[in-house]
Amino acid sequence: MAQPVSLAAPADRLMTPTMRVAKLVLLGGSVVAAIIFPFIFTNPAVTSIAVFTLLFVGAASAWNMFSGYTGYMALGNAVFYGCGAYFFANLASHLDVKGGVGLFAYVPLAGLFAGLVAIPVGWLALRTRRHTFVVITIAIFFIFQLLAYNLTGLTNGSSGMQLPIPPWNAATYNTYFYMAALVVAVVAIGLSWAVKRSGFGLELLAIRDDEDRAAGLGVRTKRVKLATFVLTGFVTGMCGAIYAYYLGSIYPPFAFEAIFDVTIALMAFLGGLGSVSGPVVGALIIEPVQQYFTLRFTGGGLSLILFGVLFLAVIRFLPDGIVPSLGAAFRRRLGAAKAAVDEPVSELDTLGSSTSEPTPEVNGGVPR
């Protein structure tokens, strides 16, 4: 009695084998391009922006893995960034390690530390529901910032900490950091993708749509949320460690920066919350822009004004983010026959959507 139903994804069903190959080629091509990038564009100004961009790709993906998938907006991830940074700095100084490639090996340790910090932080913050949750993460962020200033034994307070300077020459300096940041970014994207495809990811997305019902169906919501939160901490911590290493020194207001939290949220938003490639796209667009603003409009408030306006424009005009919007347009062109079913009926849910495939992403359905 059951009609034969294709179990392929809606978009895949419509894709010819040629297109599927094209998608893989595109993915492979991006990876290759990313790897050879610093060797082609050797201008240190460019590669410097690239390093920061990759760090944000990682941090935004990590943020999205929790906040995008579960819908709990965390605005305190800078806590992990800063903890990773300071742990790394402390490790380097206590172990008396010289600058060099070897020091990168400690980055995952910094990530682990940040992940550990995420356990009590997450436990505390996740006791509350969404509204209060956001505020708690903000409050915790400020506590950590204050701790950075006050726990001078660990952080040297406002005097900051120095990191070992690696012995590379000016031409290749950025390249090492670029590669390290690329590795972390790939890890972040990989984790994000793996989580989304897994049953674990299904639980997160169910929590986003209807947490109580998910719990009622047997999902261990507390555990799942905390586990993801810790993963986010881990990745973000690694980004923070590389950041500290790259800058060569680190101070409380830079390690724990309020704007960081908002920036990664904006990036995920722009690219598309809940999609794997969204934060990547968002970071690739916004970070170079932000760097440009900072360099061009130093001192004045112009960079802030522009950033804020950009932010508002994104929320206003692209509430679903780039990737889901593109995905929907793509599917519309391909699926004339299925258009009636696929096309969103009315106002779209602004937190984006998900399917089990990494790309292209599908737009949200009718809100309830």
Next chain:
Amino acid sequence: MGTQISKAVVDGILTGGVYALMAAGLTLIFGVMEIINIAQGILVVLGAYMSYTLLTYLHIDPFIGLIFTMPLMFGVGVFIEWGFIRRLKPQNRTALSILVTFAIAIVIEGLLTQFFSSDLRTLDAWYVEKSLHVFGFYLPYIYLLGFALAVTLLGALYVFLYRTRAGQSIRASVQNRTGAELIGINISRVSAMTFGIGAAVTAAGGMVFGATNSFNPNSGYDLISRLLVIIVLGGLGSIGGALVAAVVALVIEDVTAVVWSPVWASTMFFAVLIVVLLIRPNGLFGRPEARVQ
């Protein structure tokens, strides 16, 4: 030590009152609209700059200047609500409102930096330096006047909310937004009014803040972090809670500065929130968030 602690407590109460006023606006906005106005901090700074401008260029006394700044800020609030908040779709309003108001705050900060630069300013009126000598310690007049102002405005707010029809519609909306709409309350107008009130109180709070602290556009972050802590501590949506929370948190902070060390005072302020939330996850007077069905 005893007098020091007493002074700390009194200081805490006096500044707490002012913070309570600003927090009341913030929590009222949440109560009516279910949004968290991150821009509240920078609005306080904006209020400080307004009073500063009136004082420095027109020589208008800061308290008198409130006659201008408060309505002006009310207008700013209404504008923000109408221009940005109203368009937010119902899904995830709260989360989006945080991002939107954060963006607005950044823009305002940028504008202030452009016009006033990052130099620290402060409001210099005759009473800012003078103190009242009582019970063996000195209470700066500005603290007392600021507290009196806060109490007066909070009283006015109470009267407004409980004795006027407009206030009644606001209270109805807090209790049950849909229900209020069903009985004919114009939610848009109520929202605009609430946001306006929330902003207007920052004009007063900003003036006192500007008179008791040196400030620059960057001061907004510290302010909003404290205000957020206060409203969560008191329970989102509860004005009474905000009052109690503000005074309690500030007293604890000031006493910590005396008893332990000034360095750790601010950290204690935030730590109080953590401790309370461990016992009461919804804040002192908060209601648990409604479950669907």
Next chain:
Amino acid sequence: MSTLLEVSEIKKTFGGLQALGGCSFAVEAGKVTGLIGPNGSGKTTAFNIITGYERPDSGVVRVSGVDVTGASPGRVCGLGIGRTFQLTRVFARLTLLENIRVGSRGVPRSKRKVMYSDERCLELLDFVGLSRMARDLAGSLSYGQRKLVELATVLAQEPRVILLDEPAGGINPTLIEQMAERIRELNKGGVTFLVVEHNMEFVMGICDTVAVMERGIVIAHGEPGQVRQDPRVLDAYLGGALEDETPAVGGPLAGAGTGDPGTEDEL
């Protein structure tokens, strides 16, 4: 003739309002039990308490004799009790298959592969007539279709007893009949049901016994035919709040109630 689910002297007060004032009834294994009563009589509150979404102030809930009062919704689910909601809930941004699979997370891994295999999931969707749309987002479905998805998700967990909260509410008569059909089919297969409904025709059509609630307590319990004539029941409906239980002409509980058309659109 064993009692599968038993509710005993449940009391619950919200603020100043007493929702349940000593509610007691039993659900026999293998039967379809109806739970009816005027609006505000406490039916959904009873459901919420049985399934762990609310805690009672006092009283006991027993499943197969085991006291489960106050258990969390997840635990209740693990005990084999499934439930649908008055306002149908689905995971709007997940596909139908994914919706069903959410339930797999509460099941031990060893069982998961079997219970939630592609074949079985499609079978379930086919049972509710939605297998064509397996890979479509639940949010793009009509209200009636979502009701069916909700049912399929519950069925996937192979519950012993299913609590249905207004399964006929807000959908067209054809779909109502389909819903009734499916309940009968599942019941034949051994699933016990507890159904809250306002649609009297529906209730009389599928229920083996009916319990009537009014103001937080059960005032009558028996076969549909009996209950229909019970004076206390008539009094409850006629004397109490008359909203959508408007009796049709020809007898208070004869004819169809109109469900709750005002709250949901039917598509």
